Amino acid sequence: MAGLLLRQSLRGIWVIAYRELLRFARERSRLASTLGMPIIFMVVFSEGLKRQIGALAVGVDFVKFMYPGIIAMSVFINAIFSGLSVVWDREIGFLKEVLVSPLNRSGVVLGKALGASVIALFQALVMLALAPLFGVPLSLRIVLELIPIVIVLAFSLAGFGLLIGSRMRSQQGFQVLVQMVVFPLTFLAGVFFPVNNVPRWMEIVSKLNPLTYGVDAIRRIFLVGEISATGQNSGHSIIGVTVFGHTTTTIEDVALVGLLGAALLIGAIFSFNRHT
Amino acid sequence: MNHEQKTPSVSETVISTAGLVRNFGHTQAVKGISFSVAEGEVFGFLGPNGAGKTTTISMLCTLLAPSAGEATVAGFDIRSKRTEVRRSIGLVFQDPTLDEYLTAIQNLRFHAYAYGVPKRVRDERIYELLNLMELWDRRNSSVREFSGGMKRRLEIARGLLHHPRILFLDEPTLGLDPQTRHRIWKYVLDLRRRESLTIFLTTHYMDEAENCDRIAIIDKGEIVALDRPEALKDSLGGDVVTLRVEDGKGAVAELFARYELSASIEGGGVCFKLPGAEEFLPGLMRSFSCEILGVTVRRPTLDDVFLSLTGHSIRDDRPATGQQLRRYLNTPGMKSQLN
Ligand SMILES: Nc1ncnc2c1ncn2[C@@H]1O[C@H](COP(=O)(O)OP(=O)(O)O)[C@@H](O)[C@H]1O
Ligand SMILES: [Mg+2]
Numbered sequence: 148m149a150g151l152l153l154r155q156s157l158r159g160i161w162v163i164a165y166r167e168l169l170r171f172a173r174e175r176s177r178l179a180s181t182l183g184m185p186i187i188f189m190v191v192f193s194e195g196l197k198r199q200i201g202a203l204a205v206g207v208d209f210v211k212f213m214y215p216g217i218i219a220m221s222v223f224i225n226a227i228f229s230g231l232s233v234v235w236d237r238e239i240g241f242l243k244e245v246l247v248s249p250l251n252r253s254g255v256v257l258g259k260a261l262g263a264s265v266i267a268l269f270q271a272l273v274m275l276a277l278a279p280l281f282g283v284p285l286s287l288r289i290v291l292e293l294i295p296i297v298i299v300l301a302f303s304l305a306g307f308g309l310l311i312g313s314r315m316r317s318q319q320g321f322q323v324l325v326q327m328v329v330f331p332l333t334f335l336a337g338v339f340f341p342v343n344n345v346p347r348w349m350e351i352v353s354k355l356n357p358l359t360y361g362v363d364a365i366r367r368i369f370l371v372g373e374i375s376a377t378g379q380n381s382g383h384s385i386i387g388v389t390v391f392g393h394t395t396t397t398i399e400d401v402a403l404v405g406l407l408g409a410a411l412l413i414g415a416i417f418s419f420n421r422h423t
Numbered sequence: 424m425n426h427e428q429k430t431p432s433v434s435e436t437v438i439s440t441a442g443l444v445r446n447f448g449h450t451q452a453v454k455g456i457s458f459s460v461a462e463g464e465v466f467g468f469l470g471p472n473g474a475g476k477t478t479t480i481s482m483l484c485t486l487l488a489p490s491a492g493e494a495t496v497a498g499f500d501i502r503s504k505r506t507e508v509r510r511s512i513g514l515v516f517q518d519p520t521l522d523e524y525l526t527a528i529q530n531l532r533f534h535a536y537a538y539g540v541p542k543r544v545r546d547e548r549i550y551e552l553l554n555l556m557e558l559w560d561r562r563n564s565s566v567r568e569f570s571g572g573m574k575r576r577l578e579i580a581r582g583l584l585h586h587p588r589i590l591f592l593d594e595p596t597l598g599l600d601p602q603t604r605h606r607i608w609k610y611v612l613d614l615r616r617r618e619s620l621t622i623f624l625t626t627h628y629m630d631e632a633e634n635c636d637r638i639a640i641i642d643k644g645e646i647v648a649l650d651r652p653e654a655l656k657d658s659l660g661g662d663v664v665t666l667r668v669e670d671g672k673g674a675v676a677e678l679f680a681r682y683e684l685s686a687s688i689e690g691g692g693v694c695f696k697l698p699g700a701e702e703f704l705p706g707l708m709r710s711f712s713c714e715i716l717g718v719t720v721r722r723p724t725l726d727d728v729f730l731s732l733t734g735h736s737i738r739d740d741r742p743a744t745g746q747q748l749r750r751y752l753n754t755p756g757m758k759s760q761l762n
Contacts, residue, residue, distance in 0.1 A: 158539060166525075173524055242520075243516055243520045244581075246486060249509045249537070249538060249539075251506070
């Protein structure tokens with residue numbers, strides 16, 4: 148009995164994830180914007196600001212600083228869109244096809260999260276492949292560390308997206324929420340600037356913002372080698388988030404986002420069960 | 424069609440409900456309905472918009488919890504055995520539920536995966552159903568490019584993919600042109616013949632309800648009648664026969680004397696009601712002593728039945744498009760624009 152239930156859940160997860168990926172691959176405009184947007188951000192910001200900003204710390208110029216932030220940002224956005232996918236399915240009626248099937252509800256939620264995470268990882272890897280273009284050095288260590296961290300962040304943000312998506316009835320509502328909440332939070336997460344060296348109010352908001360820790364986790368992968376080689380300016384570190392004098396480590400960053408994400412995902416499963 | 428075999432017996436009941444109720448806030452959409460459907464039957468719910476047809480289907484298909492009452496589908500309780508119910512049924516919703524960005528075959532594969540249809544059955548079944556629905560040539564087209572009728576056919580194919588015991592069709596022909604409606608019905612009746620399938624459908628088209636083995640007439644959340652379509656029409660007293668004769672009074676007298684039929688003279692003809700008039704008339708014509716100049720037989724329609732049971736017509740709320748257009752054309756100002 149328990150075995151059957153597990154098989155049922157696992158099948159649900161992969162069927163839903165499979166469709167998510169199929170949709171992604173077939174919808175050319177989405178594919179184009181997913182791949183295009185971060186590249187545009189990179190090119191415009193880095194070229195536009197390179198001369199003004201120059202090096203943020205010894206050996207770390209603005210492009211190298213921003214590049215991991217853009218990866219984190221695109222992971223967030225893709226993962227949150229899993230919620231939009233639920234709203235979309237509800238609008239086009241396809242959700243009913245899913246709900247009347249024997250797939251269980253938890254599997255559906257986890258499948259959406261898995262699909263979105265795979266898409267987010269795919270995007271991160273595409274960005275990674277472009278690293279040499281922006282003068283960002285790559286190594287096997289970077290690739291191996293990035294993959295699990297991206298997966299944890301993506302699942303967490305998918306939990307957030309799905310929690311919202313399970314209640315929303317219209318795509319416009321979801322879009323508004325993304326614009327009013329997700330974009331500001333993303334910008335305040337230190338994608339474009341170091342959160343340890345901004346005005347006080349912004350520093351507080353940024354450090355309360357869980358996304359900040361996600362951005363930091365990814366940024367550390369890329370910058371940790373360069374900074375330890377040159378010696379770190381401890382006052383205004385550009386990696387690590389300093390809270391009450393304690394500067395977070397990668398493990399702490401990931402654990403914080405991951406635990407919050409797990410709670411959100413469980414919340415999403417309950418909410419989806421209740422609202423369908 | 425032999426209807427006698429199709430009335431439900433205890434052993435082969437596949438749907439049974441008792442006092443099923445659904446409230447939405449203060450409105451009661453379904454007011455305690457009870458019926459049962461036998462294996463292999465084509466069972467129809469006939470009623471106007473808002474009668475509670477979709478709400479009933481949604482409860483039977485486990486998408487909506489009943490506010491009160493009991494029901495089993497394929498032998499499983501709709502509250503406590505939801506997964507088992509879902510596995511036993513196929514469902515075509517009133518509104519489209521396809522993923523239009525995927526191709527026809529991708530939609531079907533998704534369904535097969537979701538229902539765990541084994542691989543060796545899957546492809547054969549998809550081929551068979553797409554052929555039956557005449558969509559095989561379009562299997563790799565995006566559903567977006569399909570017409571309304573094609574989408575509906577694809578949804579019926581999808582609903583059957585996992586060999587359900589019961590197929591639910593909620594207004595399967597709504598919004599389709601008469602030719603497409605006719606074709607859909609051909610498929611449905613074909614299917615019933617091929618597979619031991621029970622079909623539960625809803626409609627507000629009278630002519631479609633005629634295709635069902637039995638129909639429940641539903642109005643304002645209640646079943647007001649449930650029987651074979653012929654029996655329902657016969658319950659109104661049979662066909663209306665009008666004889667045109669030379670001697671009206673003589674005909675009335677003879678009809679009463681020989682057949683105990685109470686006829687009346689209406690509008691220059693002799694009228695009487697009689698079940699199965701078509702079989703009766705040839706005999707009458709051979710031996711009737713008054714000369715018969717003409718005969719008309721009008722069968723009562725299900726609309727007549729509905730009207731006599733509820734006091735209003737099924738189409739009250741929704742004039743036929745012809746009438747609507749005429750009304751529109753009659754509004755002042757419209758005519759002058761057209762002229
Ligand atoms: N989700 C809902 N919330 C509130 N009222 C509803 C809902 N669904 C249906 N109703 C109401 O219940 C009644 C029956 O609707 P429905 O079952 O869709 O009728 P039908 O399918 O026969 O046209 C209608 O009065 C409708 O307005
Ligand atoms: Mg309806």
